[in-house]
Amino acid sequence: MADTQSYQSKLKRLVFDSETTTGTAVTPGAGSLVVPAFDISLARDRGTGIIARDAVMDGLAGELCGVPGSFGSTLTFSTEIHPNASDVDPYFVRLLQACGFEGTDSGTALTLFPSTKVISNYAATTPNSLTFSLIALLEGIDDTIQTTFGATGAASFVLNSGERAQIDCSFVGKNGDFMTFDADESAVGTVAELGCSPFVVKNVTATMVGSDTGAAFDEVQLSSITINTNAETPDILDPTEADGFAVSPVFFNSAPTVSFQIGATATNNTRFWSYFKDGEEISISITLDDPASTDSLQFLMERVQFTGVSMADNNGAESYSIEGKCVRDPGEGYNTTGSKFNIVWTYA
Secondary structure, X not given: OOOOOOOOOOOEEEEEEEOOOOOOOOOOOOOOEEOOEEEEEEEEEEOOOEEXXXXXXXXXXXXXXXXXXXXXXXXXXXXXXXXXXOOOOOHHHHXXXXXXXXXEEOOOEEEEEEOOOOOEOOOOOOOEOEEEEEEEOOOOOOEEEEEXXXXXXXXXXXXXXXXXXXXXXXXXXXXXXXXXEEOOOOOOOEOOOOOOOOOEOOOOEEEEEEOOOOOEOOOOOOEEEEEEOOOEOOOOEOOOOOOOEOXXXXXXXXXXXXXXXXXXXXXXXXOHHHHHHHOOEXXXXXEEEOOOOOOEEEEEEEEEEEEEEEXXXXXXXXXXXXXXXXXXXXXXXXXOOOOOEEEEEEOO
16 A cells, blocks of 8 residues: 655754843744755753652552653754845844844954853843744655754854855753644745855865964874864753743853864974974864855964874875864963964855
């Protein structure tokens, strides 16, 4: 007999809304932002879940029925980064705001940096929380919606040569409905910010300059760049909440880190090992340009101190595998000249 019940797992759309009231779910609609996401996982795995009562003794074998305890959600996904001219806070900027970044807007460029501000109601340049809805659009079967709200997270950037630039996100949030059903959710979410040309890691402008002499390194065979913000989203238990969780803050207790591979050259041979041994620092700037517009995305790390240097093979070519952390001067934040860790979105 024909199977008329099974449906395709790919028919999912991840949308989100910035919360105008922190920790209050937003009903998704036509204006919700669609994330060009892949490798999506939404799990109801935080908290005690169903509390087992197997240790309770009533004179009989087995165990008593469990009782629901605290519940929270974890949402992980990767997303492309699409240029979107004239928009100061496109979807990827809003995702970064929910990952603890604040910004300053010049009118043509938004500069983002790790924030110590508390999560607040939505504004264009401050950290805020999100409501996510994972919608399965099913022909002939009621569409399904899974939600998590009050969501905050951590982000890392994966910039592999010749591949799409991507952001890996890990969010924690309060439980919305585990699953609800609607006849047709196809009108929910706008794809206006998406296109067929996400940022690709090619024609990249990259500079690496030593702090001691100001001399440049050789940026040859630069590949496999990963920038991890190392944000933390600790669980905040709250017995006044229906499921026992409040909105998690975003803390930056550790330095952002960067790792990459780079070719071994006569210049690089004289520097990487000595910088590592002496605790010297370098500045790194990586800029992705949109060939169809003036949009660009820059990663500026003014003080990178190596934590690991090793030799590696890169398709038969001798290379270095480098790990470093973005350090700063005492009393200076990550938006202070000389200590910057900035992500600059140029949109006009």
